[in-house]
Amino acid sequence: MTFRARFRGVTWDHPRGREALRAAAPPDLLAWDVQSLAGFESHPVADLCARYDLVVLDHPHLGAAVEAGCLRPLDELFGAAELASWAEQSIGPSWRSYTLAGRQWALPLDAATQVLAARGDLTGYVPSTWDEVRSLARAEPTALSLAGPHAFLTFASIAVALGEEPAATPDTLVSAETGRAVFDLMTEVDARAPAETRALDPIGLLELMTTTNRLALCPLVYGYVNYSGRVTFGDAPVVAPGGRPGSTLGGTGIAISARARPSAALLDHIRWLMAPRTQREFVPAHAGQPSARAAWHDDDVDAAAHGFYRRTAGTCEQAWVRPRHAGYIAFQAAAAETVRGVLSGDLNPAAGLAQLTDLHRASTREPAR
The missing domain is CATH 3.40.190.10 (Periplasmic binding protein-like II)
Known part of the structure; x- marks a missing residue:
């Protein structure tokens, strides 16, 4: 019937x-x-x-x-x-x-929310701090989630781990100190990432981890229970033991x-x-x-x-909730492009942070397109 x-x-x-x-x-x-x-x-x-x-x-x-x-x-x-x-x-x-x-x-x-995903059989352990992520990135294929809006979401989550929630006011995205620290960490990890990973969304990253040995660690990726098993998921990394796991809901x-x-x-x-x-x-x-x-x-x-x-x-x-004003989606897309520009070397970190701040301010003042 x-x-x-x-x-x-x-x-x-x-x-x-x-x-x-x-x-x-x-x-x-x-x-x-x-x-x-x-x-x-x-x-x-x-x-x-x-x-x-x-x-x-x-x-x-x-x-x-x-x-x-x-x-x-x-x-x-x-x-x-x-x-x-x-x-x-x-x-x-x-x-x-x-x-x-x-x-x-x-x-x-x-x-x-964004969590850590590891191939424990390749990494030997599941890291819990950003220092451990840095160390593993020097030894095993490690990638950030950077495609689409995720470059900005990764930026925001690391800022949360560093103690500053983004967009606390309409005029400020993050402080210069936090923004520079985030870019430094992202640049260090991304510099050794397999090139193929930069265009992959979270599903693509987790598919790569489960079907090949070409990616051992993704420190921040949206958690998908469907891939749990061969991939081990854990809380998002903290800056120091006992700290807040930086993650974007x-x-x-x-x-x-x-x-x-x-x-x-x-x-x-x-x-x-x-x-x-x-x-x-x-x-x-x-x-x-x-x-x-x-x-x-x-x-x-x-x-x-x-x-x-x-x-x-x-x-x-403990995840951070993104802003939900009418101009946010357009801001998120433009902000992700800016973050990728810094990681590629097309923008220096100071210029990138200034651009992010300008984009955030504009998004809170203009109606959605």
Whole structure:
């Protein structure tokens, strides 16, 4: 029998992003399309909302989406008690990353942040500090995550490890001292990186690590439980033992477009996706990465994931949340180009930091394009 779904959603094209959603969707209620990881990171949410009822999005898109009026605030559709319950169960800052202007715009289905990924059989141990990363980079093939927006996200995470959260004010990205220290560290590690790695997104880096011996260590890459096993994941590096692991929050949220007229059945399906048992059992069983803290600390879930969750939960709890103003996505893309310019030698660090600061200031003062 052929069903025609009443509602359509769009998610991102990786087993972690699609398998659980598609397996769970009643065929007469909901069908899921996919877009690439690059699209998930950069495609305007307003365009997706014009075509879909449900949109799986990245929280930095919220500012532009809210400005465009293309999302339904979820307090119009769900009760205060259930929203509070979901907020309580979500790991780290996942819930508040989808809160803007006092309203909730998406529900965190998936939690992720940048963590360390190592081939322990090649490195001999899993480093925990940036000094250990530096040492291993001299001996084993090591790469930073630099493609797309990730060059800037790596820059931001190292700044966090050094004790300074970026973009604390509209006029300041990071201090000159922190910015120079970040560039020095990134330049040192990147100088020895295999050339092929500079164009790879996080999925490409982890695929390279699992299928070849050409990459032994990536000190900051978005964690994907799907690659745990041959790759050992650990907390993001710290500057000194006991310090904060520098990491930039990722993950995904499910939002409802303003054009949608969700039925009671669709809202109940979303409730089921967020339910603790679904997060602990169904999502991990279908290649997903849950957002519920209890799932990250469940012995069976963690054992099936080769220790991925317990080894990285601390980083997820302390991850930095990116700005979500309307101009942020364009800033993030331009800032990543600037960071790559410094690493390639086309810009000196002082000029690169000045350019980053100018880009940040402009993004907070101009409407999104």
